[in-house]
Amino acid sequence: MLTLQLAYMLAYMLAESTRTAWAVLERQQNQGTVQLHWPDELDTVLLAIDSEKGGVGKSSLAGGLVAVMAAAGHEVLAVDLDPRATLTAELDAVAPEGVTEMPSLNDLLHEDQGIDPSELPELRGLASQAVRPAGAHWGDRVRVLAAERALAHRESDLTTPNIEHRLALSLEGFKRQFRLVVIDLPPRAGGKLVGAGLLAATHVLFPGTLDEDGLIGVRDARKTARRVSRAHPAALRQVGVLRTIVEPRTRLAELSDRRFTEEFDDVLDVVIPKRIVRREARTACVPITTATTRDAQDLVSAYTAVLNTIAEAP
Numbered sequence: 001m002l003t004l005q006l007a008y009m010l011a012y013m014l015a016e017s018t019r020t021a022w023a024v025l026e027r028q029q030n031q032g033t034v035q036l037h038w039p040d041e042l043d044t045v046l047l048a049i050d051s052e053k054g055g056v057g058k059s060s061l062a063g064g065l066v067a068v069m070a071a072a073g074h075e076v077l078a079v080d081l082d083p084r085a086t087l088t089a090e091l092d093a094v095a096p097e098g099v100t101e102m103p104s105l106n107d108l109l110h111e112d113q114g115i116d117p118s119e120l121p122e123l124r125g126l127a128s129q130a131v132r133p134a135g136a137h138w139g140d141r142v143r144v145l146a147a148e149r150a151l152a153h154r155e156s157d158l159t160t161p162n163i164e165h166r167l168a169l170s171l172e173g174f175k176r177q178f179r180l181v182v183i184d185l186p187p188r189a190g191g192k193l194v195g196a197g198l199l200a201a202t203h204v205l206f207p208g209t210l211d212e213d214g215l216i217g218v219r220d221a222r223k224t225a226r227r228v229s230r231a232h233p234a235a236l237r238q239v240g241v242l243r244t245i246v247e248p249r250t251r252l253a254e255l256s257d258r259r260f261t262e263e264f265d266d267v268l269d270v271v272i273p274k275r276i277v278r279r280e281a282r283t284a285c286v287p288i289t290t291a292t293t294r295d296a297q298d299l300v301s302a303y304t305a306v307l308n309t310i311a312e313a314p
């Protein structure tokens with residue numbers, strides 16, 4: 001009897017130990033290069049990257065996913081809803097400030113009260129006029145709805161009706177030409193920009209670093225996503241929790257890792273390792289897929305595995 005119990009306990013402990021971030025990372029590294037499987041019949045995926053904490057690797061993940069999809073020959077759109085415009089900068093698609101002919105992402109989310117409503121442009125599909133190409137290093141398959149600081153004003157905008165529905169509406173029709181739309185959200189608790197991103201999305205992914213901020217960011221983002229999904233026109237699929245910027249094992253990180261797998265039942269079997277080359281690629285505004293080092297390869301494989309998981313999401 002006792003031996004049976006002991007056997008169960010050992011089996012349980014063994015199963016648990018295969019789920020740690022470092023066990024997953026080791027498996028990823030032994031696998032070698034991962035191939036992208038993005039089925040032709042898959043409808044456009046609009047993926048929101050969501051955490052209510054900053055510094056957990058949201059924008060880096062967004063940039064990595066864009067790089068891998070584009071390198072595989074797919075058309076990609078990046079939507080940067082964070083007024084700090086980190087993703088916009090990495091994609092080298094900085095929006096000119098002030099008045100221009102082109103509408104900006106901020107304009108899509110804002111209704112100018114000074115204009116006669118009958119003169120306002122039709123919002124449906126208007127995103128097609130606000131996109132700009134990514135910088136030359138990114139090839140010609142990457143388009144960007146660029147962030148700018150003025151986006152921050154939308155959080156306190158009390159006059160534009162239905163702000164949260166405007167991004168979805170402006171992408172209607174236009175989104176079909178992309179295989180993947182990555183929506184980078186600001187780390188703002190339950191704000192209007194987060195709402196706009198989630199209502200436009202078909203899928204949501206929750207990245208978290210193995211520390212207190214990572215855990216809280218995921219926990220709070222899930223609450224907001226649950227609330228928003230009730231108002232969602234279709235279904236918002238939760239892909240799961242992704243452990244990011246995974247550092248070498250320490251007691252503290254191990255403890256956080258255990259809290260992730262205990263608290264969330266959809267922690268993914270993929271992790272994003274910490275690699276300095278990720279910062280370097282961002283600073284140089286080049287896609288990580290163009291770097292050839294082993295570290296860059298580790299990241300590309302991890303991003304590819306994330307995309308494969310999304311493509312398989314029920």
Ligand SMILES: Nc1ncnc2c1ncn2[C@@H]1O[C@H](COP(=O)(O)OP(=O)(O)O)[C@@H](O)[C@H]1O
Nearest residue numbers: 054055056057058059060245273274275278279
């Ligand atoms: N895989 C990684 N390896 C090393 N550094 C990373 C990695 N991912 C992100 N970083 C760094 O961590 C910091 C926060 O990442 P960022 O993507 O800006 O987070 P967020 O968008 O959640 O605020 C940045 O300095 C970024 O360069």
Ligand SMILES: [Mg+2]
Nearest residue numbers: 058059082086
């Ligand atoms: Mg960011």
